[in-house]
Amino acid sequence: MPRLPLLTLLGALATGCGASHSHVALEDRALTDSPPPRTPPPAPKRSVVAEQPPTSPHDARAFLARYSTPASCETAARKLQATSRDDAWLALKLCSEAPGFTQLGAVLGSAWAEDLRVRPDAANLIARVVAQRGGSVDGELRLLHARKVPIFSLASAVAQPDTYRGRYVLLRAQVADQRSEGERPTLWLVEQGLQSVASRREVGIAYHTDTVTQASGDLGGRTAITGEGRVGGSIFTRESTTQSASERTYDNLSEETGREALGRLAAPDPFLETRRDYVILARFDGLRVTSGMTTDDEDEGPKIPVLTIVSYHLPQALAVY
Secondary structure, three states, X not given: OOHHHHXXXXXXXXXXHHHHHHHHHHHHHXXXXXXXXXXXXXXXXXXXXXXXXXXXXOOXXXXXXXXXXXXXXXXXXXXXXXXXXXXXXXXXXXXXXXXXXXXXXXXOOHHHHHHHHHOOOHXXXXXXXXXXXXXXXXXXXXHHHHOOOOEEOHHHHHHOHHHHOOOEEEEEEEEEEEEEEOOEEEEEEEEEEEEEEEEEEEEEEEEXXXXXXXXXXXXXXXXXXXXXXXXXEEEEEEEEXXXXXXXXXXXXXXXXXXXXXXEEOOOOOOOOOEOOEEEEEEEEEEEXXXXXXXXXXXXXXXXXXXXXXXXXXXXXXXXXX
């Protein structure tokens, strides 16, 4: 009989030890084990559209069709510099030949500075853009000189012929006459400047009001002198009013500067019409004595600048600044 209580006691102790061991193990896991890592939610998928490279400028029609605006055309040409500066310059020339390209500020930017310095046709491209901006040569030359572009005015060349001999000059001029000296035709050029003239132009609908007023009446009575009688009369008035709205506009008118020059062409050009303004890029060859048409600068007599015409362009009607 005494063994039964002992076994019961041992069983109780064993049960207690097992319960205590289990309790400590649960507490240890809760305090020492790090929580299971949380799986981050999947990032939303973004649709990545690969930017297409610019169209090759060797296909001029496709390039201009894709970049139809002047700004986008110049931007696409600039991006081509990363792969080929020759292709980029070809693209820029295509842009400049399209109507409405007036991005002179972008052309004179740092991206094209090296090309403007070394490309032999850079001056011709600038002259074309100046013409498309309206042909205000004096104002555009100030912008060119701020960027150190070596294109100068006819006035500067005449004032210092030795300094500017062989350099580019840009002028707006009319062809007064065309003659042939040997195999090379010579143009008589009259330099033109632009003058802005203000005027008013009617806009919208004009209203015209015409008011007519007529009143009549008579008066009857008797007087000692005339006896019975009646007096009648009428009043007629007319008023006319016109209302309209107008706006102030400015037109660019060409006027002579007083400077003239002889321009030499490599061959006759039937498209150079007289009495029409052109933006002309030329190389300054010096001064020539007009009397006797000699080539000796030391002879006495009035002198006229002599130019070799490189290119000419028709200016647009309105200047763009």
